[in-house]
Amino acid sequence: MTMTRLRDVRLIPLVFGPLVGALAVLETGLDDFFGAAATATGLSGIAMGAGLAVMAWRPLAGTVIAAVCLPVGTVVFGAPGVSGATMIGMIGAVAWSGWREPPRRSAVALGVSVASFTSTALVGASLWELFFVPSVLLPGWSMGLLARRSGERAVKLAELAAALDAEREINARAAVARERTRIAREVHDAVAHSVSVMTLQLGGLRRILADRPAEQEVVAGLERLGRQTVEEMRGLVGILRERADGEETAPRPSLARLGELIADVRAAGLAVTLDAPADLPRLPPVLDLTAYRVLQEALTNVLRHADAAPTAVAIGCTDQALTVEVRNGPAPRGPEDPVAGPRGTPESAPRGAESGRTGHGLVGMRERLAMVHGSLHAGPEPDGGFAVRARFPIPRTR
Structure with missing residues (x-):
């Protein structure tokens, strides 16, 4: 029994x-x-x-x-x-x-x-x-009534405790929502506004430097980075300002928006080729967001450190795992570049390879992959390029 x-x-x-x-x-x-x-x-x-x-x-x-x-x-x-x-x-x-x-x-x-x-x-x-x-029956009946009332009181107390817990949770969520709204307002009104003003000023400076192409190119890169930062902040504000029913004011980063990400990178001056399935399967939200952020960080590293070297993005998906590969070739260098060496030598490797070893980009990618039990391989290629390969295991639904 x-x-x-x-x-x-x-x-x-x-x-x-x-x-x-x-x-x-x-x-x-x-x-x-x-x-x-x-x-x-x-x-x-x-x-x-x-x-x-x-x-x-x-x-x-x-x-x-x-x-x-x-x-x-x-x-x-x-x-x-x-x-x-x-x-x-x-x-x-x-x-x-x-x-x-x-x-x-x-x-x-x-x-x-x-x-x-x-x-x-x-x-x-x-x-x-x-x-x-x-x-003698009356005391027995009275004892039964007392036990019944005690049980009913215990049930009411349990219901009241459950209602108080629910109210406490609702209040906590409301407090979190208010704090997120306050942070979003600060980011939008202060930081995003300041960055937008700086970006506009950089645009004016770029036009003034029309007769100085080298300086103009540097300013143009800073202007692109400023616009990208503003867009990132807008996305962050959208995430922070989630509505009570779970709907968001801005679309959440997802591999479904892969085309937009590649288009933005190309507009920034990076030659990117994309090899991906026409229709990616529906992925768990955390895995989908993590894969998007890892790909975004890898492409940003190419822009920052590899002199806009030609880059190939390959995405594969099976029932077991999603794979993301970002591979860039050697950055083109002019004859006046004193560090350009023969093809395949360490001197010709993109600076992104060296930066990836000491910077925070690869560390952040590894931390993101660790949260979804994924793996990351990043390092120089035999031809002098640099590759980032990430594998995201897809959890079983059963």
Whole structure:
């Protein structure tokens, strides 16, 4: 028998009923008071025990069955009166009814029990028993009512505690939402505005430097970086300002927007080729966001450190994993470049390779991949280029 079944309260009458029946048989067998009516009284006690067992499913019906056994045993079988076992049984019956039934129904069980004892006392008992025996049922019924009210109070307290927990969680979420809105407002009003102004000023400076191509190219790169920073901040503000129903004010970064990312990089002056499936499967949100950010960081590293070397992006997907590869060839160098060496030598490797070893870009990518149990390989290629290969395991849905 499992612990759950042992904790079932219906076991109480299922054990109490047979116990009362056995106690009635023992009492009538050992007490000479019952005389020739001992057998009849014992049978009446056994019948009461069966009625008490019925209370496990029907408290009121079981109490009525048990109560009827008293006058029937006295009138039909000639039992001399109420035995101690039957008294214990009826006290337990009205207490159980008071606990398991609503007050009005348990009051009916009490009334039937009192009537049963009264009719039995009128036939075969003294006048004292006419008052004493029914009076002992009232404390039993009161104990049952007390247990019922205590249980109802416990249920209400549990419901109140659950409601308080829910309210506390709602308040915490509201506080987080307010703080995120405040941060988003600060980012939008202060940082994004300042960067936008700087980008506009860089654009004006670029036009002034029309006769100085080298300086103009540097300023143009800074202008592109400023625009990219503003777009990133707008995306961050959109993520922070999520609506209460979960809908976001800005689209979340996703490989579904891969074309937009490649177009932005090309507009920044990087020659990129893309090899990806026409329709990528639906990925888990965390994995999808992580893959997008790793690809974005790898392309940004090429822009910053590899002198806009020709870059190839390859994306593959199977049932087990998603793979992302970003590979750039040697950056083109002019004859005046003093560090340009023969093809394949360390001097001709893109500066992104060296920067990746000491900068924070690869560290951030590895941290992102660690969160989704992925792996990252980054390093120089034999031809002097640099490659970043990331593998994202796809969790099983079953």
